[in-house]
Amino acid sequence: MERSQPCVALRDVSLFYRGDDGREVHALEGVSLSIAQGEFVAIAGPSGCGKTTILKLVAGLMPATRGQVLIDGAPVRGPQKNVGMAFQNPTLLPWRSALENVLLPLEVVAPHRHHFRSRQREYEARAQELLQLVGLDGFANKPPYQLSGGMQQRVSLCRALIHEPEILLLDEPFAALDAFTREELWGVLQSLWLARRCTVILVTHDLREAVFLANTVYVMSKRPGRLVHMTHIDLPRPRTLEQMFHTQFTDYVHEIYNRIGEVRV
Amino acid sequence: MKPNTLLRRAFPPAAAIALFFLAWELGCLAFNVDEFILPRPSVAIAAYFQWQEAIWPNALQTLFTTLVGLGLAIAAGTLIGALIGYSALLYDALYPLLVAFNSIPKAALVPVFVIWFGVGTLPAVLIAFLISFFPIAVNVATGIATVEPELRDVLRSLGASKLDLFAKVGFPRALPYFFASLKVAVTLAFVGSVVAELGASNRGIGNMMVIASSRFDVPLVFAGLIVVALMGIALYAAFAILERRVVAWAYR
Ligand SMILES: Nc1ncnc2c1ncn2[C@@H]1O[C@H](COP(=O)(O)OP(=O)(O)O)[C@@H](O)[C@H]1O
Ligand SMILES: [Mg+2]
Numbered sequence: 001m002e003r004s005q006p007c008v009a010l011r012d013v014s015l016f017y018r019g020d021d022g023r024e025v026h027a028l029e030g031v032s033l034s035i036a037q038g039e040f041v042a043i044a045g046p047s048g049c050g051k052t053t054i055l056k057l058v059a060g061l062m063p064a065t066r067g068q069v070l071i072d073g074a075p076v077r078g079p080q081k082n083v084g085m086a087f088q089n090p091t092l093l094p095w096r097s098a099l100e101n102v103l104l105p106l107e108v109v110a111p112h113r114h115h116f117r118s119r120q121r122e123y124e125a126r127a128q129e130l131l132q133l134v135g136l137d138g139f140a141n142k143p144p145y146q147l148s149g150g151m152q153q154r155v156s157l158c159r160a161l162i163h164e165p166e167i168l169l170l171d172e173p174f175a176a177l178d179a180f181t182r183e184e185l186w187g188v189l190q191s192l193w194l195a196r197r198c199t200v201i202l203v204t205h206d207l208r209e210a211v212f213l214a215n216t217v218y219v220m221s222k223r224p225g226r227l228v229h230m231t232h233i234d235l236p237r238p239r240t241l242e243q244m245f246h247t248q249f250t251d252y253v254h255e256i257y258n259r260i261g262e263v264r265v
Numbered sequence: 266m267k268p269n270t271l272l273r274r275a276f277p278p279a280a281a282i283a284l285f286f287l288a289w290e291l292g293c294l295a296f297n298v299d300e301f302i303l304p305r306p307s308v309a310i311a312a313y314f315q316w317q318e319a320i321w322p323n324a325l326q327t328l329f330t331t332l333v334g335l336g337l338a339i340a341a342g343t344l345i346g347a348l349i350g351y352s353a354l355l356y357d358a359l360y361p362l363l364v365a366f367n368s369i370p371k372a373a374l375v376p377v378f379v380i381w382f383g384v385g386t387l388p389a390v391l392i393a394f395l396i397s398f399f400p401i402a403v404n405v406a407t408g409i410a411t412v413e414p415e416l417r418d419v420l421r422s423l424g425a426s427k428l429d430l431f432a433k434v435g436f437p438r439a440l441p442y443f444f445a446s447l448k449v450a451v452t453l454a455f456v457g458s459v460v461a462e463l464g465a466s467n468r469g470i471g472n473m474m475v476i477a478s479s480r481f482d483v484p485l486v487f488a489g490l491i492v493v494a495l496m497g498i499a500l501y502a503a504f505a506i507l508e509r510r511v512v513a514w515a516y517r
Contacts, residue, residue, distance in 0.1 A: 059422040081424040091416045095437050095514040104433065109423040145517050163423070 006034035006070075007199045008058055008167060013067035014224075015053055027053045029224040031067075035216075037166075038197045042210035044256070045220030051203040053225070055169045058201065059083050071167070080167070081109055084160030084198075088172040090152035092144040098155045099140040102127040105163040112163060123162075130158040133195065134188050150181035154188060161192060168193075170202045174209065183241055186212050190238055207260075211252045212239055219259055229259040304484040309491055312484035320473065324492050327470040330386055330458040331500075334393025335451055342398045342450075343443070346405025347431065350439070356406065367399040372460050379465045389461035389469060396457035397450035404446035408439025441515040444508035451500045459493055 010033050017025040027050040035041050043051050056062055057069050060080045069076040084105070092101045106112040106123050116123065131140055134154040144152055153173060160168055170189075174182040190213060193200055204210050210217045211233055219229040233252055235243065243249050286306045292298070293305040300308060313320060345363075349356040371392050378388035412434055420430055462471025470489045477485035509516065 056418070059418070061418055061421060079421045079424055081422075083422050085415075085419050085422050087415045087418075089413070089415055091413050091419060093416075093434065093437070095512070104420075105423050108420060108425045108429050108433065143514060143517075159419075169422075 007037040007039070007072060008035040008201070009033070009068075009070040009073075010054070010057070011068040011070070013057065013064045013069060015050070015057065015062075016065045017053075026224040028057075028064075029226050031225065031227055033218060033227060033230075035199055035201065038199055039216065040193055040200045040202070040214045042202045042204055042214035042217045043220060044204055044207055044210045044217060044260075045225060046222055046260075047205065049220045049223055050225030051220065052171055055085070055171055055201060055203060058167065059085060059169055082166040083169055084163065084165035084167070085169045086153075086156045086160040086171070086173045088175045090144070090149070090156040092152055092155055092159075094144055097141045097143055098131065098136065098147065098151075099124065099127050101144065101155055102130060102158040102162050104159060109163045127158065127162055130162060131155070133192060134158060148181075150177050150185060153177060153185060157185075157189065157192065161196065161198075164196070164198075166198055168198050168200045170200065172203055172205065175205070182206075182209070187241070189213060194238060207253050207256050208244060211235075211249060211256070212241075212244065217252075217256060219256060229256070231256055301481065301483050304487050306487075306491075308484045309487035312482070313488040313491065316485055316488065320470075320488065320492060323468060323470050323473045323489075324496065326386075326468045327389075327455070327458055327462065327493065328496055330389045330462070330469060331393050331451075331454045331496075334390045334458060335397050335454040337390070337394040338397040338401055338450060338454065339447070341394075342401030342446075343405050345398075346402040346439070347409055347435070349402070350406035350409025350435070351427070351431075356410070363399065363402065366395070371396045371457055375461050375463075375465050378461070384465050384467060386466065386468070388465040389458045389471075392461040393454040393457035397454040400446040400449045400453070401443065404442040405439045408442035409435045412438055441508075441512045444504065444512060447504045448501055448508075451504060452497050455493055455497050455500075 010031050013028060013031045014026075015028040017027055019025050031050075031054065033041075043054060045051055057064055058071070058076070058080075060069075060076045060078050063077075071080060071082075092098075093104065096104070103123060107116050112119075112123070128137070128140060131137060131154075134157060136151060136154055136158075139147060139151065144155070147155065157173070160170075173189075174185050177185065186209060193213075200213075202210070202213060207217075214233055217231045217233060218227050219231075220226065221228045231252065235248060235252075290305050290307055293303060298305075304312075345359070349359050374395070375388060375392060378391055382388055382391075409431075412430075416434060417430065420434065425433070458469065459471040459474075462469035463475055466472045470493055474486045474489040477483075477489065
């Protein structure tokens, strides 16, 4: 793996929130990590440990209190334009069809926004292609409320990828789905990543999800969140759901699980 | 909509209105109510036809006043609503003031406006504006302030400006709230303009009702009330139809 220029790097990052009552919340403490171009990283940890906060820092939605966040070697100052985001809640716009929802970033992000009218057909074809890739051909013109939760989340993934971001930030995107749909979407996300090879940071509290999808799994401590453990997952790709029953897979899950147990006490 | 479903949808309200008038008519007959106290609807309708030519210019005047006042309220209400919806600081700063203004009985302002602007159309327009402004501003603000933070993050992480955020999310999202408030505001605007015309105008339905009552022509007063009510229904229906078209996504 290329180690020369990490795509995303956090150097000794700490973050304090100022709560509504004026008291400070210590969300992150001394977080350092570096993610290579095209790597798939999962961050697992208990609720409230600062996982979402890490994603917001990488997206440039807020500044770190201490330390540095770097993308391609340059410090992050302000919202990034080359990232795509998806959340637990699909947050689709109800007045737009699935296709129009996927197109939203192209209407906003430079330089596409300046060509949106002239190249609309091309962009629509691109969106159709993505929808097809996640198994939604035939649903392009449906409004969100006619789609199931899993389908909405697929649309949300397409929206995060349409402008071909360098970095994809996923905040527990499958947490609200039933087990069958969730595992199906792991496969979908894996093939999207294999096709695009963008850098992915996936936040999750599901260890099997982390091991199934990521090259590297980080485990965080309770608040203030620190990275307490890192595991490289050396499993061949594309990974299959069947593999989850192999000892190689379950060993990884066990190991990470035990590390979390150590953190708890 | 198919004519068939339209008919089915229009029937219950039409029947309710017909029943209301029937009960009114029969009640007056049964208790032998003096026409001077409460004229039967048939008498009021007869008065309408008798005074049709005098009623219509006044009705149009009231309609005009109402629409101008409502138009101003839409413009100002959308602007203020968007501002306080976006900025928590402006919201905190302006909300008490807005509530204070809204708590003032608008009828009490009529004499003030007469002193300032004289008797005429302007006081009525202003009252219609003031009375319909508040629900529009509050609803637009709600629509904009309740945009999901994640959605804001998605757009911000694409480098969206405040204007993008308004055009792509805030504005469309506020539209159902806006239309909901319009339906309230239009009826309030009628109240405002008629109340103002009662004391501060030499034209309009309100003015006509004052003249009629000074002549003890109670059936004509009621004819005026019915005309105002009908105009209210008509505008309400117009906005409801527009709403169905523009924000169909909010109904499912
Ligand atoms: N805007 C905020 N103001 C104050 N505290 C916050 C804010 N956002 C998050 N926090 C707190 O910071 C901690 C970390 O939050 P978050 O990153 O959302 O955790 P996670 O995503 O791991 O559940 C939590 O304890 C949360 O209550
Ligand atoms: Mg979170």
